[in-house]
Amino acid sequence: MNAFEYAQPATLDEAQALLTSASGPVAVLAGGTDLLTAMKQGIVNPARVVSLKSIEELRGIEVSSDAVRIGAMTTLSELAAHPDVARLYPCLVTAIKGIGSPQIANMGTVGGDLCQHPRCWYYRNGFGLFGMNNGASLVLEGDNRYHAIFGNDGPAKFVNVSSLAPGLIALDATFNVRGADKQMRDIPAADFFKTPSAPEESLTSLAAGEVLTHITIPAAQTRNATYEVRERHGLDWPLVTASVAYTDAGGSAQNVRVVLGHVAPTPWVVDAAAKTLEGKAIDEAAAAACGTSAVADAKPLSMNGYKVQLAKVAVKRALLAAAG
Ligand SMILES: Cc1cc2nc3c(=O)[nH]c(=O)nc-3n(C[C@H](O)[C@H](O)[C@H](O)COP(=O)(O)OP(=O)(O)OC[C@H]3O[C@@H](n4cnc5c(N)ncnc54)[C@H](O)[C@@H]3O)c2cc1C
Structure with a gap:
């Protein structure tokens, strides 16, 4: 170092x-x-x-009648243990519990989880964000089993590994950031994550000197859930996750949000698939159809076609979990 x-x-x-x-x-x-x-x-x-x-x-969780405001330095354990978070946002609690290591959840913070670096093994072994060696893509030519199946047309083929991000996007959260000029700016969670097209570009919308200070989530009662598919339950990231949220209007779903994680360089919002559920009751057939629609545009690489099936099933199971 x-x-x-x-x-x-x-x-x-x-x-x-x-x-x-x-x-x-x-x-x-x-x-x-x-x-x-x-x-x-x-x-x-x-x-x-x-x-x-x-x-x-930057620490702590404030609950008001219309929003829950989470300090970026709140630890993942503190977030999962908060009674109002557990009541309103089970999709976040599942994502944190999935991390599996109490040590990481006790030390890791909400801001750090959202801003963590990709785990791509080429990147982590010194071949840059895009995994290039002498002009050749190690991702395309090598082992890409954990890489992106969406949003991988450009040079970025890693996946965003924040398990919290898909849930926060599904819940319509806002990220509050403070600039070096002391001005606050609000960024919709879905707009916070960026896919770089050059190695020096940022993975987030944070400008130089900006700090993520809080995350604000509407306190409206939604049905929400996360379903994770993992190879193992300790000390590893999921292969695929799906987070969903919707308003239950007398048995029919409204404002449905479906967001996949660990499948693209950013959390992957599948609005077209979510729209297929608007006004419907969420049952096994509707949830399965949404899962199929969610993966319609997937472009797997040579070794990660299996993730398409995992994503399809994760969406279905997250929806059924949310529907109870
Ligand atoms: C074995 C293992 C398994 C894991 N499994 C999972 C998993 O399943 N799902 C998952 O989501 N994560 C997983 N993680 C990752 C873990 O959740 C993150 O390492 C942790 O949340 C990062 O938080 P931190 O506070 O330690 O961040 P740091 O390591 O301190 O920071 C991480 C990055 O965020 C930036 N940053 C932090 N806070 C801010 C802020 N407020 N404003 C701007 N930038 C900021 C830092 O500059 C840095 O670039 C795992 C980690 C390990 C080691």
């Missing part, structure tokens, strides 16, 4: 001044469960690391 400066400011103002005044690359440190690994692997080389750990305003 390269030498770096470490700062642990007590306020956001100080943190953002430190993020914008460094002479080299900077990194925000939350729980460190991803950043420190990425630094040890040499894929991130900050000259200055700015910890958010002492900034109290």
Whole structure:
């Protein structure tokens, strides 16, 4: 690991001044469960690391009649254990419980989960975000069993690995970010994630010096659920997830959202499939049809065709879980 400066400011103002005044690359440190690994692997080389750990305003969960506001430094364990989160957003609790490691959930934060780096093994082994070697794509020519089946037409073929992101998009959450100029800006969860077309492009909409401060979720009562397909239940990421949310209007579904995870460089919103359920009762046949529709545009690579079937089934099972 390269030498770096470490700062642990007590306020956001100080943190953002430190993020914008460094002479080299900077990194925000939350729980460190991803950043420190990425630094040890040499894929991130900050000259200055700015910890958010002492900034109290970034912690905790506030519940009001119309929204739940979650500080970005809230740990995954704290989120899953909150009674209102458990009551209103089971899709998030399932996603956190799936992480399987209490140590990661106790250290990892909501902001860090949403901003974590891809796990693509070519990227993690020094071949860059797009897994290139001497102009050739290692992803296309090598083992791509865990790579994208959607949104993979460009050079980005890794998958977004945040298990929380699909649920937050399905719940219509807003990400609240603060710029270096102290101005707040709200980003719909679905617009936060970006697919880079060049290696230096960002994976999120965060500009230099911006910090994710909170996530705000409408407190409206929706039916929601996440279904994960995992190879194993400890210390690994899912192969595919589906998060769904809808309003139950006397037995018929309204405002249906279906979002797949771990299948594309960003969480993958399948609005066309969700629309097939509008105004319908969610039963086995309707849920299965939605699953089929959700994967209609999949473009699997040479070794990940199996993910298409997993995604189809995950959507069906998430919908049936939400419907109870
Ligand atoms: C064995 C293992 C299994 C795992 N399984 C899963 C899984 O199944 N599903 C899943 O979703 N995750 C999984 N994870 C990942 C884990 O959830 C993340 O490592 C963790 O949530 C990251 O949070 P952190 O606070 O430690 O982030 P850090 O490591 O501190 O930061 C991660 C990134 O986010 C940036 N960042 C953090 N906070 C902010 C902020 N407020 N504003 C702007 N940028 C910010 C950092 O700069 C860094 O780039 C797993 C990890 C391990 C090691």
